[in-house]
Amino acid sequence: MNAYRSHNCGQLTANDAGQAVRLSGWVHRVRDHGGVLFIDLRDHYGITQVIADSDSPAFGLLERLRAETVIRIDGKVKLRDASLINPKLPTGEIEVYATGAEVLGPADELPLPVFGDQDYPEETRLAYRFLDLRRESLHGNIMLRSRVIKWLRDAMWNAGFTEFQTPIITASSPEGARDFLVPSRLHPGKFYALPQAPQQFKQLIMVAGFDRYFQIAPCFRDEDPRADRSPTDFYQLDIEMSFVEQKDVFAAVQPVIQGLFEEFGGGRRVDADWPLIPYVESLRKYGTDKPDLRNPIEMVDVSDHFRGSGFGIFAKLLEQEGTEVRAIPAPGGGSRKFADRMNAFAQAQGLPGMGYIFWRKAEDGSTEAAGPVAKALGPEPTEAIRAALNLTEGDAVFFLGGKPSDFEAVAGRARTEIGRELGLIDENQFKFAWIVDFPMYEKTDDGRIDFSHNPFSMPQGGMEALNGDPLKVHAYQYDLACNGYELISGGIRNHTPEIMFKAFELAGYPAAEVEKRFGGMVKAFRYGAPPHGGCAAGIDRIVMLLADESNIREVIMFPMNQRAEDLMMGAPSEPTNEQLRDLRLRPLPKDA
Numbered sequence: 001m002n003a004y005r006s007h008n009c010g011q012l013t014a015n016d017a018g019q020a021v022r023l024s025g026w027v028h029r030v031r032d033h034g035g036v037l038f039i040d041l042r043d044h045y046g047i048t049q050v051i052a053d054s055d056s057p058a059f060g061l062l063e064r065l066r067a068e069t070v071i072r073i074d075g076k077v078k079l080r081d082a083s084l085i086n087p088k089l090p091t092g093e094i095e096v097y098a099t100g101a102e103v104l105g106p107a108d109e110l111p112l113p114v115f116g117d118q119d120y121p122e123e124t125r126l127a128y129r130f131l132d133l134r135r136e137s138l139h140g141n142i143m144l145r146s147r148v149i150k151w152l153r154d155a156m157w158n159a160g161f162t163e164f165q166t167p168i169i170t171a172s173s174p175e176g177a178r179d180f181l182v183p184s185r186l187h188p189g190k191f192y193a194l195p196q197a198p199q200q201f202k203q204l205i206m207v208a209g210f211d212r213y214f215q216i217a218p219c220f221r222d223e224d225p226r227a228d229r230s231p232t233d234f235y236q237l238d239i240e241m242s243f244v245e246q247k248d249v250f251a252a253v254q255p256v257i258q259g260l261f262e263e264f265g266g267g268r269r270v271d272a273d274w275p276l277i278p279y280v281e282s283l284r285k286y287g288t289d290k291p292d293l294r295n296p297i298e299m300v301d302v303s304d305h306f307r308g309s310g311f312g313i314f315a316k317l318l319e320q321e322g323t324e325v326r327a328i329p330a331p332g333g334g335s336r337k338f339a340d341r342m343n344a345f346a347q348a349q350g351l352p353g354m355g356y357i358f359w360r361k362a363e364d365g366s367t368e369a370a371g372p373v374a375k376a377l378g379p380e381p382t383e384a385i386r387a388a389l390n391l392t393e394g395d396a397v398f399f400l401g402g403k404p405s406d407f408e409a410v411a412g413r414a415r416t417e418i419g420r421e422l423g424l425i426d427e428n429q430f431k432f433a434w435i436v437d438f439p440m441y442e443k444t445d446d447g448r449i450d451f452s453h454n455p456f457s458m459p460q461g462g463m464e465a466l467n468g469d470p471l472k473v474h475a476y477q478y479d480l481a482c483n484g485y486e487l488i489s490g491g492i493r494n495h496t497p498e499i500m501f502k503a504f505e506l507a508g509y510p511a512a513e514v515e516k517r518f519g520g521m522v523k524a525f526r527y528g529a530p531p532h533g534g535c536a537a538g539i540d541r542i543v544m545l546l547a548d549e550s551n552i553r554e555v556i557m558f559p560m561n562q563r564a565e566d567l568m569m570g571a572p573s574e575p576t577n578e579q580l581r582d583l584r585l586r587p588l589p590k591d592a
Contacts, residue, residue, distance in 0.1 A: 010046020070105030194220035240534035287412020292484030457491035490535020
């Protein structure tokens, strides 16, 4: 017999009754029933109930055990009485009568409970992550993550892709976030960078003549944390293909992602219709480039109904260039109480409120419009808005106005809040959409032209498009949205040196700077580069959706906290003087 176990704690069944066994694991819970001890013994595989009475040689040791002590049990498998069978456990038909026990790893008093999944301060959970990972829900999330990654890897191989690994230490690259820099000991004053993504390397793999690459790739970005984003590192399914157009990438990716969600979605419906929504249309209808299509609400431009109207706030606003009024329909939201709640929501977002109209039954039995906007607009424009939005008695509509770039994000959040409050969102499904035709460039706050997304994407229209207004250039850049999250980002690459130099020139990078930053890729493109494109899918975020979690740290084994600190390992830490001397570095004072 093995020194520690003959079976694991999720293995024994009624067929093992009468057998002598040895188990090892953690004391999950102890229940004392007046001289009879019931111990739930837990390991990675499950839980087995151990029983000991005063006649058991192990009784004296077992009654002194603390929770989470690691023990070895020798005993005999017994069938439970029919009334005591636990159908929720694979081992629920049996128990093990303890004939011997040994403490393998004593446990101090716990800083957080492992039994049960009660809420506990996140800082404590992260500082004692090794204990937190023993909890059932988190342990299950991490196992789900492993199964997802294995499934993805198998699916990619089966689809004809080949897995390659790219460097972890590389050169700095402007990809939209701050790099983590690594000082070089052998080259004082110079720094490597941890890769924000394998972007350049996967393109070079295509230039090198390989095809249909993938990698489960670690990526490093020094970013401000959010609930759905890690502040330091994350993993992505990285994909690149040669001799493809945008539609070819979509055709390769959809079966993989759709199959993954069907396999691990817990029975939730997976919509097979993935519409292509232009970026501008997505912002106009949903207020975001990652819309949740489970919510049926679509925003509508109703500016014409307010121009020169009696509602002076919007009428005056629309006299300014580039402004509009957008309506957010609220089917079923036709009450003043609901309107007040949504106004409170808007005020929490930093707005004075939202205009609204709601329709109710009048005393004479007809449908009447209510609210300050209806009163100021008058009956004809109000009725025109109702008809245009297909609203009726018991419904409402909310309004936001100004320059779309100033209010779109809040409008998108309001759309989500209205859909949630009114129960319009079907939580039992996954709905996907490709967001396409992203702008290649944007104007920064200081008036400069810069890349709006991936700088390596091919501009639609090639060189001819770049000779016009940069702000009107669209890129072959695309994202996959699912249930309000961005799951995939990608593009068809700019593989022609002349177009690449021009694209970077418009963003303020002279040719010499491009050669300096991307010399390897520019050089490669001069020796025959195939048209190529690809994408990357965020594994952490995918698992977060599949696990029905709202915080990405719930699906990462050892995450950082909100301040990018590892509370368990004590990172970041101060270097020793010897390390600084080796690297020829001297830190500035903290108040410098």
